Amino acid sequence: xxxxxxxxxxxxxxxxxxxxxxxxxxxxxxxxxxxxxxxxxxxxxxxxxxxxxxxxxxxxxxxxxxxxxxxxxxxxxxxxxxxxxxxxxxxxxxxxxxxxxxxxxxxxxxxxxxxxxxxxxxxxxxxxxxxxxxxxxxxxxxxxxxxxxxxxxxxxxxxxxxxxxxxxxxxxxxxxxxxxxxxxxxxxxxxxxxxxxxxxxxxxxxxxxxxxxxxxxxxxxxxxxxxxxxxxxxxxxxxxxxxxxxxxxxxxxxxxxxxxxxxxxxxxxxxxxxxx
Numbered sequence: 001x002x003x004x005x006x007x008x009x010x011x012x013x014x015x016x017x018x019x020x021x022x023x024x025x026x027x028x029x030x031x032x033x034x035x036x037x038x039x040x041x042x043x044x045x046x047x048x049x050x051x052x053x054x055x056x057x058x059x060x061x062x063x064x065x066x067x068x069x070x071x072x073x074x075x076x077x078x079x080x081x082x083x084x085x086x087x088x089x090x091x092x093x094x095x096x097x098x099x100x101x102x103x104x105x106x107x108x109x110x111x112x113x114x115x116x117x118x119x120x121x122x123x124x125x126x127x128x129x130x131x132x133x134x135x136x137x138x139x140x141x142x143x144x145x146x147x148x149x150x151x152x153x154x155x156x157x158x159x160x161x162x163x164x165x166x167x168x169x170x171x172x173x174x175x176x177x178x179x180x181x182x183x184x185x186x187x188x189x190x191x192x193x194x195x196x197x198x199x200x201x202x203x204x205x206x207x208x209x210x211x212x213x214x215x216x217x218x219x220x221x222x223x224x225x226x227x228x229x230x231x232x233x234x235x236x237x238x239x240x241x242x243x244x245x246x247x248x249x250x251x252x253x254x255x256x257x258x259x260x261x262x263x264x265x266x267x268x269x270x271x272x273x274x275x276x
Contacts (some may be wrong), residue, residue, distance in 0.1 A: 033254070043244050051248035056224050057233060063141060064230040065256070068209035070150035075205045076198060079156025086157070087164040101158070104151045107220065109214025116219045118146055139221030147215045153204030159201035160194060167193050196268045203264040209255050221253045 008040070039050070051057070084097055104112065120127040120137035127137055137143045175185040213231040220227040230253060237246035 036247065036254075037251065040244075040247045043248065047244060048248045048251075051245040052252050056114040056228070057230075057249060059225045060228050060230040060233045061252070063144065063227065064210060064253075067141065067144045067148050067229075068206050070145050071152055071209050072202050072206035074145075074149050075152045075156045076202045079153055079201060079205075080160050080194070080198060082153075082182060083157045083164055087161060088169070101154050104154050109151065109212065110218070113147065113215040113218030116143070116150065116215065120146065120219065124161075138219050139223070139227065141227055143219040143221075144216055144227060147219050148209035148212055151212055151215055152209050155204035155208060156198075157203035159204065160197045163194055163197040192271075195271050197211055199264050199268050207261065210253065210257055 043051075047137060085100075086094065089262070097267070107115075109134050117138055118124055120130070120143060122128065122136065122138070124138070130137055135142075161275075169190050172185055175189045211231060213229075213235070216229055217232055220229060220232075222228050222232055230249060234246045234249050234253075237243075237249065
């Protein structure tokens with residue numbers, strides 16, 4: 001008869017800490033989301049469908065999801081490159097650049113929006129030069145993409161950076177010593193190790209951009225059917241006391257964002273099993 005002894009930990013307390021974790025998650029996340037979805041169920045299907053399929057609402061969906069996808073993709077590429085430079089190279093001002101990556105976290109979104117308008121307006125420091133080529137940034141869909149790219153960059157950098165720090169440079173040197181070229185080393189050694197982190201950073205940047213309001217509302221111009229994002233439309237519905245309409249639109253955003261996060265987590269699980 002064998003007796004299996006439970007592993008004793010140096011600092012016990014799993015039951016207590018798990019209880020606090022579940023309580024915290026319930027109060028902060030589950031209860032508000034559950035109450036929100038429960039409120040949505042008080043509407044009839046006809047009312048719900050009418051609220052989420054209006055032409056103005058559908059146009060805001062296209063802009064919000066499209067601009068968030070473009071912004072997250074841009075951050076996926078340049079955020080990974082920035083993380084690579086910060087981890088693999090030493091250069092003057094490296095600490096300053098590393099600190100500036102977190103600036104979108106600390107800067108209020110309204111301040112960021114005003115700063116972007118100041119830069120990219122037709123009379124701004126940067127926008128005036130774009131105007132010479134007939135390219136407008138402020139008060140256009142391009143301005144929305146710029147704002148969403150700005151606020152999403154830290155999510156990719158801070159997700160990829162720790163993985164790169166754990167990825168020893170000797171792996172790349174070993175690959176090169178075995179005759180692999182640079183592209184093969186990136187494709188067979190570096191990319192498989194970074195892929196789960198890249199997916200996580202992309203999902204976080206996309207989800208953050210999808211719900212962004214403060215920085216976009218200043219630079220977009222808020223023109224219906226052109227530069228009006230879905231979060232702004234939700235706020236407008238709430239200010240008009242159309243709480244059912246705001247809840248219906250918010251439910252669509254919540255379901256789509258949650259579905260995408262599930263897909264990303266599924267891809268991460270599949271990748272982890274495939275590459276060990």
